[in-house]
Amino acid sequence: MMHKTHGQAPRRPNIGITPDFSASRPDSVFPSYELRAAYPEAVLRAGGLPLVLPYSDDAACVESYLDRISGLMVTGGAFDIPPDAYGETAREGLGPMKPPRTAFETALMRGALKRNMPVLGICGGMQLLNVVLGGTLFQDIGLEVPGANSHQQTHDRTQPQHPVEVRDGTHLSEALGRGQLMVNSTHHQAVSKLGEQVVVSATAPDGVVEAIESPQHVFALGVQWHPELMLQTIPLSAGIFRLLVQKSREHRR
């Protein structure tokens, strides 16, 4: 009798993920990298292989990372991008910055985009995508966006804060469907001037840009919210990670 060969599970593409960095913590004087578990878990659930990428200012090391991944996820964090990265000086409301992290993530993202490798930016990672593509940021929504609602929720971030309208004909609508979606919100900055050929794929009711993408690239998507925290509360959120994994698998064929 012929043994029935079960189909092989699809290959897991390597997805690089950028961690946060602390010089010291309350429980340790030693520097550490930190990465909320929800980020790699979302990639695993979507069929990818998450690889955490420690920082390096060596261009050859960044290239070596890019040689070994098929997709890149740039995560968020409680810090702001230095305004000189988008040709501005600091204004009132600008928060703390992490220049070494921003420098590393910028080099990595530029290299990935140059290779037309799939890139997903989450929250601060979306803001970096816009900056890397030549755009700018509002340095503080409360001070610079008249009529804006609060985008820094105080309740459980697995729960939504506000709706966004997902635009048809975008990668985001391919991942999530078009129309209204409830999202969480933990940011005080937002996209101001769009980067070169960057399109808006979702907006909040107050007009704040909630997702962007670059049609110049096979998959370069940024979302201002944290879908990795809402996989249980709004399971549709997983579509973003599935699309990243699918595009990454196609990239390394």
Ligand SMILES: N[C@@H](CCC(=O)NCCCC(=O)O)C(=O)O
């Ligand atoms: N400069 C950005 C940062 C947005 C962001 O990544 N927030 C995440 C908060 C902490 C976390 O969940 O890791 C802004 O505040 O607009």
